[in-house]
Amino acid sequence: MSVIYDLALIKAANHNHGGYFFSPDSMRFFRSRVSEKVHQGPGGIYFVTSEQFDDRSPRLYTVRCFNPASRGIDTAGEFQAHPTSRRAHAEAARLAAQEPQP
Template sequence: MSTIYDLALIKAAHQNHGGHFFSAGALRFFRSRISEKVYQGPGGIYFVTSEQFDERSPRLYTVRCFQPQSRGIDTIGLFQQHTTGRRAHAEAARLAAQLPQP
């Protein structure tokens, strides 16, 4: 049976492997928020973050991919590529399901 990942398991695996993606300092520096929703399917394991440059800048969204083998976190597409959370979540779901681009 394969592992079903949630955000807590992703964070623990990444941090236990020496990663700093979820560290308080990194989150504070990028004004990051991490969605609890994880999309897992044949295309991989994805989640969404949002970042804000400063208090006057818009909050933008980034799709991330968790790599279970290396326990790494990759940015999919461009950093802050999505202007809405809805679009970022739709892209993460599409990638996990291995659906073609619309």
């Protein structure tokens, strides 16, 4: 049976493999927030983060991809490509629903 990933499992897998993506220092440096919603399907496992450069900058959203084999986190598309959480989640859902590339 396939594993159904939630954010806690993704964080634990990344941390246990020596990743620092979710470390407090990284999150603070990028002023990052992580949405709890995970989009999982044939196209992969995706979630959304938001980052804010400084107090005067807008908070923008980034789609992230979790790789269970490497336990790594990659950016899907461009960093801060989405102006709203809704658009980022729509893109994450679209990517997850796609058939994998051969």
